[in-house]
Amino acid sequence: MNTLRSWLLTGLLVSALAQSAVLAQIQKGYNIGDAITDFHLKNVDGRIVSLADYRTQKGIIIVFxxxxxxxxxxxxxxxxxxDQKxxxxxxxxxAIMPNDPNAYEEDSFASMKARAQEKDYPYPYVMDDTQSTAHTFGATRTPQIYVVKRTNGQFILEYVGTIDDNPQDGASAQRHYVDEAVNNLLAGRPVQSPMTKPIGCGIKWK
Structure with a gap:
């Protein structure tokens, strides 16, 4: 019994520490429940994209x-x-590209345009050339997701983290965090797991 109790306490401690690590990372930027400040970023088609463009939507799935x-x-x-769903x-x-393009030529605006055309992105792919938007959000990885819900004219952060629990193979993923979050919001329920650890490449800061 003592062994079981010790195992349970250890598990709870590890879980709490993991949650604290995620929370500490998020606190560098927006926290769950915060209102998102508007931004104006250039899309690969040349137009400027801002939150105001989404004022008729229920929310946005923002990905760095x-x-x-x-x-x-x-x-x-x-x-x-x-996006299709x-x-x-x-x-x-x-989609927001926050990297310093001097670090990787593939992250230049010209390469962004080429990739968006090649893969036929159905969503905007904008460049955060000053990196101020990434800093404001507290983003650290690519990809990193922020699901925001429009509430009383503001966009409120409801989920931040990774897309699912298997970056190597989507078909083998057991938890689809973004899918779960948006489905909960559409059903008028709170997000079950509002914070997860983002998995990806570190953002290349200037």
């Missing part, structure tokens, strides 16, 4: 991603699937 990162490439089809229900995908 990049063109060079292997993790980001692995998740491209899953992002397309999320949830954009008609009021939660479209918005």
């Amino acid at each position: 991603t990049s063109t060079h990162c292997p993790f980001a490439k692995t998740y491209e089809d899953r992002l397309r699937a999320l 949830f954009a008609p229900q009021g939660y479209p995908v918005l």
Whole structure:
């Protein structure tokens, strides 16, 4: 019995420490329940994208991603699937590229445009050239997801973290965190797991 109690306490401690680590990371930027500040970023088609463009939507699936990162490439089809599923229900995908393009030529604006055309992105792919938006959000990885819900004219953060629990193989994922979060919000329920650890390449800061 003592062994079982010790095992349970150890498990609870590990879980609490993991949650604290995620929370500490998020506290560098937005926390769950915070209102998102508007931004104006250039899309690969040349137009400027801002939160105001989404004022008729129920929310947005915002992803900080990049063109060079292997993790980001692995998740491209899953992002397309999320947009295909949830954009008609009021939660479209918005992709933001936060990296310093001097670190990787693949993250240049020209390469972003080429990749978006090659993969036929159905969602905007915008460049955070000053990196101020990534800093404000507290993003650290690509890809890293922020699900926001429009409430009383503001966009409120409801989920932050990874897309699912298997970056190598989406078909083998056991938890689809973004899918779960948006489905909960659409049903008027709180997000079951509002914070998860983002998995991907570190953002390349200037």
